[in-house]
Amino acid sequence: MKTISENRAFGGVQGVYSHASAVCGGDMTFGLFVPEEAEEGAVPVIWFLSGLSCTHENAMIKSGAQRWASDHGVAIVFPDTSPRGASVPDDAAFDLGQGAGFYVNATEAPWAKQFKMWDYVTDELPQTLFKAFPLAEDAQSITGHSMGGHGALTIAMSFPGRYRSVSAFAPIASPSTSDWGRKQFTAYLGKDKSKWAAHDATLLMKKRGFDGPMLIDQGAADQFLDLLQPEVLAEAIVQRRQNAAFRMQKGYDHSYFFVSTFMEDHMTFHAEALYG
Amino acid sequence: MKTISENRAFGGVQGVYSHASAVCGGDMTFGLFVPEEAEEGAVPVIWFLSGLSCTHENAMIKSGAQRWASDHGVAIVFPDTSPRGASVPDDAAFDLGQGAGFYVNATEAPWAKQFKMWDYVTDELPQTLFKAFPLAEDAQSITGHSMGGHGALTIAMSFPGRYRSVSAFAPIASPSTSDWGRKQFTAYLGKDKSKWAAHDATLLMKKRGFDGPMLIDQGAADQFLDLLQPEVLAEAIVQRRQNAAFRMQKGYDHSYFFVSTFMEDHMTFHAEALYG
Numbered sequence: 355m356k357t358i359s360e361n362r363a364f365g366g367v368q369g370v371y372s373h374a375s376a377v378c379g380g381d382m383t384f385g386l387f388v389p390e391e392a393e394e395g396a397v398p399v400i401w402f403l404s405g406l407s408c409t410h411e412n413a414m415i416k417s418g419a420q421r422w423a424s425d426h427g428v429a430i431v432f433p434d435t436s437p438r439g440a441s442v443p444d445d446a447a448f449d450l451g452q453g454a455g456f457y458v459n460a461t462e463a464p465w466a467k468q469f470k471m472w473d474y475v476t477d478e479l480p481q482t483l484f485k486a487f488p489l490a491e492d493a494q495s496i497t498g499h500s501m502g503g504h505g506a507l508t509i510a511m512s513f514p515g516r517y518r519s520v521s522a523f524a525p526i527a528s529p530s531t532s533d534w535g536r537k538q539f540t541a542y543l544g545k546d547k548s549k550w551a552a553h554d555a556t557l558l559m560k561k562r563g564f565d566g567p568m569l570i571d572q573g574a575a576d577q578f579l580d581l582l583q584p585e586v587l588a589e590a591i592v593q594r595r596q597n598a599a600f601r602m603q604k605g606y607d608h609s610y611f612f613v614s615t616f617m618e619d620h621m622t623f624h625a626e627a628l629y630g
Numbered sequence: 631m632k633t634i635s636e637n638r639a640f641g642g643v644q645g646v647y648s649h650a651s652a653v654c655g656g657d658m659t660f661g662l663f664v665p666e667e668a669e670e671g672a673v674p675v676i677w678f679l680s681g682l683s684c685t686h687e688n689a690m691i692k693s694g695a696q697r698w699a700s701d702h703g704v705a706i707v708f709p710d711t712s713p714r715g716a717s718v719p720d721d722a723a724f725d726l727g728q729g730a731g732f733y734v735n736a737t738e739a740p741w742a743k744q745f746k747m748w749d750y751v752t753d754e755l756p757q758t759l760f761k762a763f764p765l766a767e768d769a770q771s772i773t774g775h776s777m778g779g780h781g782a783l784t785i786a787m788s789f790p791g792r793y794r795s796v797s798a799f800a801p802i803a804s805p806s807t808s809d810w811g812r813k814q815f816t817a818y819l820g821k822d823k824s825k826w827a828a829h830d831a832t833l834l835m836k837k838r839g840f841d842g843p844m845l846i847d848q849g850a851a852d853q854f855l856d857l858l859q860p861e862v863l864a865e866a867i868v869q870r871r872q873n874a875a876f877r878m879q880k881g882y883d884h885s886y887f888f889v890s891t892f893m894e895d896h897m898t899f900h901a902e903a904l905y906g
Binding site: 361362363364365368415416418420421573575605606607609610611612614615618 | 637883
């Protein structure tokens with residue numbers, strides 16, 4: 355692993371590191387905030403998955419999450435959203451290819467060789483992190499924004515017992531029925547829709563739900579509401595009697611100003627699950 | 631005035647606006663966070679002056695200041711750091727010309743026509759703001775980072791009675807004796823050092839000080855300590871018996887991770903002066 359930068363922040367360290375990723379077939383970069391408490395022993399860790407066009411850097415710089423992670427003595431990891439580089443396939447559109455991994459394992463050409471973000475985020479990167487940093491493997495939670503909210507919800511529901519809590523900011527809630535989903539699933543997973551279901555938060559909610567608390571914030575003035583489709587996930591949550599809070603936030607859009615506004619609530623929500 | 635963007639943030643509005651500036655000879659852009667309380671009447675305002683190479687955007691996105699401004703019901707304005715555009719003179723170096731106005735009124739060619747950041751920040755932009763937004767002209771404070779810390783300190787000491795409090799993050803404390811200062815003052819103000827003294831925080835502290843509370847944070851691991859020269863300002867503060875806290879922060883560097891870490895303290899400090 356290579357240290358790209360380390361900055362003192364809120365009593366802890368905000369680091370950026372790169373490492374050779376076998377599943378993504380190249381170097382991957384991630385951000386990691388480790389609070390002061392880590393000097394004394396392993397600390398809980400919150401995963402923050404980012405949205406379309408983001409790198410490891412956007413939330414790390416703009417969400418303000420470190421302030422609350424520091425308050426609660428928890429680490430936050432900020433993975434990248436796809437493999438990157440000249441040898442990695444890409445698409446001219448911002449919502450396919452580099453920066454748009456959609457947290458799946460691609461099976462279709464030209465993506466199948468390197469677009470394995472599901473395995474990267476749920477297997478390879480955790481193994482790397484728990485070996486290298488004082489993080490408590492038995493105290494993990496997960497959150498994300500937009501495409502990353504989709505990733506957080508689908509991953510949390512797919513690994514029962516692993517994450518103590520899950521939250522999302524304006525998640526892509528129903529990718530199988532949205533232009534943020536159909537296009538990417540077709541490209542990465544192929545036309546057989548039965549393979550999409552494992553990556554659709556609403557379908558997973560209908561099928562099994564999440565074995566812990568869930569918090570979702572959605573801006574009521576979000577410019578992408580018709581692509582996010584929060585209403586079908588909200589319906590599924592209530593039908594399942596899922597332990598969840600789904601909040602429509604008046605006046606808020608899809609930006610990081612929305613994310614940073616409610617970051618304190620999300621960090622406090624996860625800290626209660628992690629330390630409760 | 632033109633609205634470039636407005637985003638709901640922390641119950642208020644984070645706006646970005648542009649306006650025709652007479653003193654800078656072209657359009658200028660600024661950020662303004664207005665808290666929810668402004669719906670009821672004029673609110674106090676804190677000026678945040680940014681550092682070398684920054685625009686109106688850096689602190690607006692990375693400092694986390696809105697969270698605390700919202701808590702205290704104060705507005706924050708984020709001016710740009712220089713005139714900009716194809717018709718504005720520039721220099722290949724990052725620390726001269728566009729992005730490096732140094733908060734002075736240039737008198738030398740080719741800068742004299744448009745590099746009037748002193749007048750812009752202390753006269754034209756305030757007039758524009760107090761006309762257009764519900765801000766309380768009698769409740770202002772000022773802060774800034776690096777070159778902007780220099781601006782905040784020199785401006786605050788030059789307008790007794792205008793700002794209730796002043797603070798700075800890692801300010802350029804002694805530009806007359808630093809390579810961050812001599813080069814720019816020579817270019818903008820000419821070789822006569824007597825004209826520099828009005829723009830040197832340490833010299834102003836020796837001469838008159840500030841008629842209110844002052845807070846300065848400086849990272850002890852700042853990579854630019856030899857250019858910032860905090861020690862001579864600290865000495866001058868104590869010699870004057872200035873009402874001030876000068877804090878060396880162990881382990882912190884010059885980045886926005888440093889700024890955001892101590893932003894809460896600075897906003898609380900100013901709020902006490904503004905509402906006290």
